[in-house]
Amino acid sequence: MALIVQKYGGSSVASLDHIRRVAMGIVTTKSKGNKVTVVVSAMSGETDKLLGLAGQVMSNPPGREQDALVSTGEQACAALMAITLESLGHRAKSYLGLQLPLITDQVHTKARIVELQSDILHDDMNDGIIPVIAGFQGVCDNGSITTLGRGGSDTTAVALAASLKADCCEIYTDVDGVYTADPNICPKARHLKKISYQEMLELAGLGAKVLHARSVELAQKYQVPLVVKSSFGGEKHTWIVNEEDVMENSVIKGVTLERNVSKISLIRVPDRPGIAYKILSPLAETSINVDMIIQNASTDGFADFTFTIPTTDLEKAQELVSKIAEEIGALEMLAENNIVKVSAVGIGIKTNPGVAARMFKSLSEENINIEMISTSEYRISCIIEEKYGELAVRAVHKVFGLDDLNHTKDGEHKHE
Amino acid sequence: MALIVQKYGGSSVASLDHIRRVAMGIVTTKSKGNKVTVVVSAMSGETDKLLGLAGQVMSNPPGREQDALVSTGEQACAALMAITLESLGHRAKSYLGLQLPLITDQVHTKARIVELQSDILHDDMNDGIIPVIAGFQGVCDNGSITTLGRGGSDTTAVALAASLKADCCEIYTDVDGVYTADPNICPKARHLKKISYQEMLELAGLGAKVLHARSVELAQKYQVPLVVKSSFGGEKHTWIVNEEDVMENSVIKGVTLERNVSKISLIRVPDRPGIAYKILSPLAETSINVDMIIQNASTDGFADFTFTIPTTDLEKAQELVSKIAEEIGALEMLAENNIVKVSAVGIGIKTNPGVAARMFKSLSEENINIEMISTSEYRISCIIEEKYGELAVRAVHKVFGLDDLNHTKDGEHKHE
Numbered sequence: 021m022a023l024i025v026q027k028y029g030g031s032s033v034a035s036l037d038h039i040r041r042v043a044m045g046i047v048t049t050k051s052k053g054n055k056v057t058v059v060v061s062a063m064s065g066e067t068d069k070l071l072g073l074a075g076q077v078m079s080n081p082p083g084r085e086q087d088a089l090v091s092t093g094e095q096a097c098a099a100l101m102a103i104t105l106e107s108l109g110h111r112a113k114s115y116l117g118l119q120l121p122l123i124t125d126q127v128h129t130k131a132r133i134v135e136l137q138s139d140i141l142h143d144d145m146n147d148g149i150i151p152v153i154a155g156f157q158g159v160c161d162n163g164s165i166t167t168l169g170r171g172g173s174d175t176t177a178v179a180l181a182a183s184l185k186a187d188c189c190e191i192y193t194d195v196d197g198v199y200t201a202d203p204n205i206c207p208k209a210r211h212l213k214k215i216s217y218q219e220m221l222e223l224a225g226l227g228a229k230v231l232h233a234r235s236v237e238l239a240q241k242y243q244v245p246l247v248v249k250s251s252f253g254g255e256k257h258t259w260i261v262n263e264e265d266v267m268e269n270s271v272i273k274g275v276t277l278e279r280n281v282s283k284i285s286l287i288r289v290p291d292r293p294g295i296a297y298k299i300l301s302p303l304a305e306t307s308i309n310v311d312m313i314i315q316n317a318s319t320d321g322f323a324d325f326t327f328t329i330p331t332t333d334l335e336k337a338q339e340l341v342s343k344i345a346e347e348i349g350a351l352e353m354l355a356e357n358n359i360v361k362v363s364a365v366g367i368g369i370k371t372n373p374g375v376a377a378r379m380f381k382s383l384s385e386e387n388i389n390i391e392m393i394s395t396s397e398y399r400i401s402c403i404i405e406e407k408y409g410e411l412a413v414r415a416v417h418k419v420f421g422l423d424d425l426n427h428t429k430d431g432e433h434k435h436e
Numbered sequence: 437m438a439l440i441v442q443k444y445g446g447s448s449v450a451s452l453d454h455i456r457r458v459a460m461g462i463v464t465t466k467s468k469g470n471k472v473t474v475v476v477s478a479m480s481g482e483t484d485k486l487l488g489l490a491g492q493v494m495s496n497p498p499g500r501e502q503d504a505l506v507s508t509g510e511q512a513c514a515a516l517m518a519i520t521l522e523s524l525g526h527r528a529k530s531y532l533g534l535q536l537p538l539i540t541d542q543v544h545t546k547a548r549i550v551e552l553q554s555d556i557l558h559d560d561m562n563d564g565i566i567p568v569i570a571g572f573q574g575v576c577d578n579g580s581i582t583t584l585g586r587g588g589s590d591t592t593a594v595a596l597a598a599s600l601k602a603d604c605c606e607i608y609t610d611v612d613g614v615y616t617a618d619p620n621i622c623p624k625a626r627h628l629k630k631i632s633y634q635e636m637l638e639l640a641g642l643g644a645k646v647l648h649a650r651s652v653e654l655a656q657k658y659q660v661p662l663v664v665k666s667s668f669g670g671e672k673h674t675w676i677v678n679e680e681d682v683m684e685n686s687v688i689k690g691v692t693l694e695r696n697v698s699k700i701s702l703i704r705v706p707d708r709p710g711i712a713y714k715i716l717s718p719l720a721e722t723s724i725n726v727d728m729i730i731q732n733a734s735t736d737g738f739a740d741f742t743f744t745i746p747t748t749d750l751e752k753a754q755e756l757v758s759k760i761a762e763e764i765g766a767l768e769m770l771a772e773n774n775i776v777k778v779s780a781v782g783i784g785i786k787t788n789p790g791v792a793a794r795m796f797k798s799l800s801e802e803n804i805n806i807e808m809i810s811t812s813e814y815r816i817s818c819i820i821e822e823k824y825g826e827l828a829v830r831a832v833h834k835v836f837g838l839d840d841l842n843h844t845k846d847g848e849h850k851h852e
Contacts, residue, residue, distance in 0.1 A: 085515045
């Protein structure tokens, strides 16, 4: 008998039929003597529909109201899941973030969890009730509804697993785990049975949509055993575990393509101390994540200053930065969003100095120009033109020996 | 300068365009120096859509979960209204029932308000913020979301007006006030400029869908000046006021047709003391409103026992009553839902003994058979076959001299 937190993503609960299929799985798990707490996302398409409505009204809706609006998607799905479990003869209760409560900071649309009360869920499970929690949402200390950002339901699930001291947290999604690259882009991508928290964190942060980055961070911090499974069945799955528990230590574990990247450049900025802080601090204050930063060598007392941000924050960032550009006397501000970020991720990077050079060589062999570079212990990332993105993923995937040799010409995988 | 609570029904907020039009009206009211608190229903069709989803899963979903599901409709609409007000340059904040809080009893799907905290709304209005409250919903003392029943947003609005000590409560709907009958059924129906709380209460309870009955009750109790207006503009409106303030005291003020009526009969019930209690108390416990009750004269120690309930509760009621029928040894249980209730409402009834007779005569002249009758100080009601419902309304409307004499043959009203 174990205590299991199961999280079902939007594609797993896309329709009432999907919800019923998922509910039967939950009932099976419970009937084996386990205690189960369920976390659900909104039915697929619902969040985009709601954001679309808000976007029709105004381009930058206030975060507080946007959160109140989109959080209804998860709420409705949690209630429908509870009703479906009841229809199968099991007692179930839905909960909003507000009801637990799951308390976050006040950063609307991308809040972070501060505290989570889960005592009531223990009581429910002891009474044979299956709690169904609306993922993605919380409440901040002034009582407003907040949301945790795209994919935030994963984080809800892991936080609950940590708080409930669950034996494991199962993330059910539309793929059967983590691959060395997105199989839609790279048909020779291989399935991974295990990956370290740190590697997964880099992959998630880079747009591999299997898990929300924050959820991996939390899972590592609280040592929550985390597994990604397909909600459509099948034996394959990927465990996310500690570094020392990953057996297969290839240098590079995966290659990602991040499309939500834009670049802002300030041309001929007076090269004075404190300029970078002056440009970037208003972005930090509004919780816009600046990723890569380049300031080119000053020649005549002026420098060009370039940085990347998520395209979803481009409009707000341009607004803020254009004011600063004027204040500091920059010649002009340029914005570009036809770029992508290709990254190679793996524990081996820190101990294999030649890795970056191999990646750059593979890109140059395809005549792909690298606009910006950044590296970390576990990652090498290159900003390139958008049109070369998929080609670059395949080239890097191949150069690190990740291609699946069982992959046949007609695009099918042999059975393992 | 006044403090005004404005409530907008589903048809007033049916689309983003509707919401924008309504928002401009709110802004106009505020710009005249008034303080405004807004209450919204779900966008029209949304509540039915959500109930339909729940109904596809199971026929009698648990009330707690049904409430959690349908309350998302108002929540989404309140957030969209707040965003729209912001897009017009005004600060606005949406609130769920849970957030105020609006505390109710635990009777899911038709809860009653127990307590309402509105201090935060005073603070908002003093700061120039327009609060937008999701109508229809509250929270009970165990933290579960409750709803106030169909039309419950009216009650939210009046309760807020009472709590805020508002100068008036404006109910915006798709009609321009209260008529002597539904103009769709009775083309000669007349518009009423004023009607008493008591008369309105009877009309509302009888399915005249202009106002939620509970809202009128609250308005009378707390003496909230209440006015019904069309959200599509126009000068016409109806004030709901104290009896002594209604000038035009015709005997009958309105005729209604209630379609949500079903009848359950228990045949050959042993005629013992306590039988009625035994039959009806389980219904009361599950908050099913029994309306009319007839027990026919006992002949041989057995009697037939008939009562009416809302058709929406028929299934649940049949389930409960069939068990009791067996217990008390009734011969059989019959259920019928092809009936309607036609009612005449007016202050004059209690002081004019001949009124009931005139109503019965007008029905008999149309060869309409009366199955059940009930009367109160302000109301006479007859249960008749469904197919005669609309004809009966026109006949009763005419016999009490309510027909609009300005009404021309082509169905148009002359301008007043």
